[in-house]
Amino acid sequence: MRSIKLGLLGFGTIGTGVVKLLQKNHALLAERTGVSLELVRIADLDITTDRGVNLAPGILSADAEGLLNDPEIQVVIELIGGYEPARSFVLKAIQNGKHVVTANKALLALHGEEIFRAAEEAGVEVMYEASVGGGIPVISAIKENLGANEFTSLYGILNGTCNYILTRMDEEGEVFADVLVDAQKHGYAEADPTFDVEGIDTAHKLALLLSLCFGTRVDFDKIYTEGISKITALDIEFAHGFGYKLKLLAIGKRDGDQIEARVHPTMVPKDYPLSTINGVFNCVRLVGDFVGPVMLSGYGAGMDATASAVMGDVVAIAHNLKAGIGTRVAALGCPQSALSNYAIKPMEQIVTPYYLRLMVKDQPMVLAQIAGILGKHQISIESMIQPHRHVAEAVPIVFMTHEAEERNVRAALYEIDQLGEVCEESLLIRIEDNLE
Numbered sequence: 001m002r003s004i005k006l007g008l009l010g011f012g013t014i015g016t017g018v019v020k021l022l023q024k025n026h027a028l029l030a031e032r033t034g035v036s037l038e039l040v041r042i043a044d045l046d047i048t049t050d051r052g053v054n055l056a057p058g059i060l061s062a063d064a065e066g067l068l069n070d071p072e073i074q075v076v077i078e079l080i081g082g083y084e085p086a087r088s089f090v091l092k093a094i095q096n097g098k099h100v101v102t103a104n105k106a107l108l109a110l111h112g113e114e115i116f117r118a119a120e121e122a123g124v125e126v127m128y129e130a131s132v133g134g135g136i137p138v139i140s141a142i143k144e145n146l147g148a149n150e151f152t153s154l155y156g157i158l159n160g161t162c163n164y165i166l167t168r169m170d171e172e173g174e175v176f177a178d179v180l181v182d183a184q185k186h187g188y189a190e191a192d193p194t195f196d197v198e199g200i201d202t203a204h205k206l207a208l209l210l211s212l213c214f215g216t217r218v219d220f221d222k223i224y225t226e227g228i229s230k231i232t233a234l235d236i237e238f239a240h241g242f243g244y245k246l247k248l249l250a251i252g253k254r255d256g257d258q259i260e261a262r263v264h265p266t267m268v269p270k271d272y273p274l275s276t277i278n279g280v281f282n283c284v285r286l287v288g289d290f291v292g293p294v295m296l297s298g299y300g301a302g303m304d305a306t307a308s309a310v311m312g313d314v315v316a317i318a319h320n321l322k323a324g325i326g327t328r329v330a331a332l333g334c335p336q337s338a339l340s341n342y343a344i345k346p347m348e349q350i351v352t353p354y355y356l357r358l359m360v361k362d363q364p365m366v367l368a369q370i371a372g373i374l375g376k377h378q379i380s381i382e383s384m385i386q387p388h389r390h391v392a393e394a395v396p397i398v399f400m401t402h403e404a405e406e407r408n409v410r411a412a413l414y415e416i417d418q419l420g421e422v423c424e425e426s427l428l429i430r431i432e433d434n435l436e
C-alpha cells in the first residue's frame with residue numbers, strides 16, 4: 001500500500017490528540033483512503049514532557065527545520081499556534097511543495113492572504129477545518145456542500161471557553177474567574193486566555209467565516225470585538241427574566257457592499273436553537289439563498305474533537321494525492337483574485353434592540369432624568385425593571401429598548417453616566433431576536 005508521510009509541528013494538547021487518533025484509527029484510515037498515513041516526524045521545543053502516548057524512537061525532536069526540509073514529508077500539520085514562528089514555518093512548508101493542515105485561526109485571520117496566495121502559486125493545499133468550531137465540519141460545508149448558495153447572514157457561538165463559562169454561570173451561578181480556571185484545566189482555553197474571554201479568538205474565527213461566506217477580504221482590526229469579562233451573574237439573571245439567554249455571538253451579515261462583522265455578548269430568545277448550545281459546544285448558523293437556514297453544532301474545543309478536524313483535512317489531502325490531484329478547492333472557496341473588498345459597517349450604524357443596565361442611587365427623580373435622556377436620543381423603551389431596594393447602596397435599573405441606532409445609545413449612556421446618581425459605568429448588551 002502506498003504511504004503518505006506526515007510531519008507534525010507542535011506537540012501540545014491537539015498534537016497529542018492527532019497522534020492518538022492516528023494510532024487508534026490507522027487501519028480504518030488506510031481502508032478508507034487506500035493509503036497508509038505515517039507520522040514520521042514531530043517537532044516541538046519540549047521533547048521531555050510525557051504526553052501519555054508511545055512514539056517510535058527518533059520521531060520527536062526540536063528540529064522544525066529538519067522536518068520542513070525532509071523530502072519524504074508531503075503533509076505538514078501546524079499545531080504550534082500564534083503568529084511566529086508558525087507563519088514562517090507554514091510559508092516554508094508551502095515553498096517546499098508540502099500541503100499544510102493547520103488549526104491556527106489567529107495566523108490565518110491576520111496573515112491568511114499571504115499564506116493562501118503562496119499556496120495557490122505553489123499548487124498546494126492549506127486546509128484549516130480545525131481552526132473554526134473545533135470538530136464541526138463548517139469550512140468544508142461552506143466551500144463544498146453549501147457552495148452553490150449566496151449567503152446573507154451567519155451567527156456563531158465559536159469559543160468553547162466562553163460558552164462553557166457562560167453556561168456554568170447561568171446554570172450554577174458560578175463566578176467568572178473560577179469557571180475560567182476549570183476551562184483551562186480541560187484544555188479548552190488558548191495559551192493566553194484573554195484571547196478567549198475578550199472575544200479575540202471568536203473574532204479570528206469570524207474573520208475566516210466572513211471571507212468564506214461572502215467571498216471577501218476582511219480587515220481583522222475593523223471587526224468589533226467585545227468579550228464576556230464585564231458580564232455579571234446579575235445580567236444573566238435579568239436575561240432569564242426577560243426570556244433571553246446570554247451568549248457570546250459572532251455575527252456576520254451582508255448588506256450590499258458592506259458587511260456587519262461583530263463579536264459581543266448577545267441576548268438571544270430562550271426558545272431559539274442557538275440558546276440551547278451549552279458548555280463547550282459551538283455552533284454556526286448560516287442562511288443561504290437556496291438552502292435557507294442551516295445550523296451545525298458540535299464540540300468547539302478540546303483534544304479529541306479538534307484532532308478529528310485536523311485529521312479530516314489530512315484524509316482529504318490523502319484522497320487528492322491518491323487521485324493525483326495537487327489542489328482541489330481554493331482555500332477560501334474561490335481564487336484570491338476573485339475576492340471582493342467589502343467594507344465593514346461602522347458599529348455606530350448598527351440597529352438593534354438593547355439591554356441597558358445602570359447602577360444608580362435609589363432616589364426620587366433619577367428614573368425621570370434617565371428616561372428623559374433616553375427619549376432625547378430617540379431611544380424608545382420597551383420595558384424596565386428595578387428589582388432590588390437597598391437604600392444605602394446602588395441599585396440596578398434595567399431597560400429593554402426597541403430597535404435603536406448604536407450611535408444614539410452610546411451618546412445617551414455617556415450622558416447618563418455623567419449624572420451624580422449613577423454609581424458605575426453603565427452596561428449595554430445587544431439583542432438579536434429577529435433571525436431571518
Ligand code: HSE
Pocket residue numbers: 131133134158159160161162188189190196201300301302
Ligand atoms: N480556545 C478555543 C475555545 C479553542 O475555547 O474555543 C478552540 O479554538
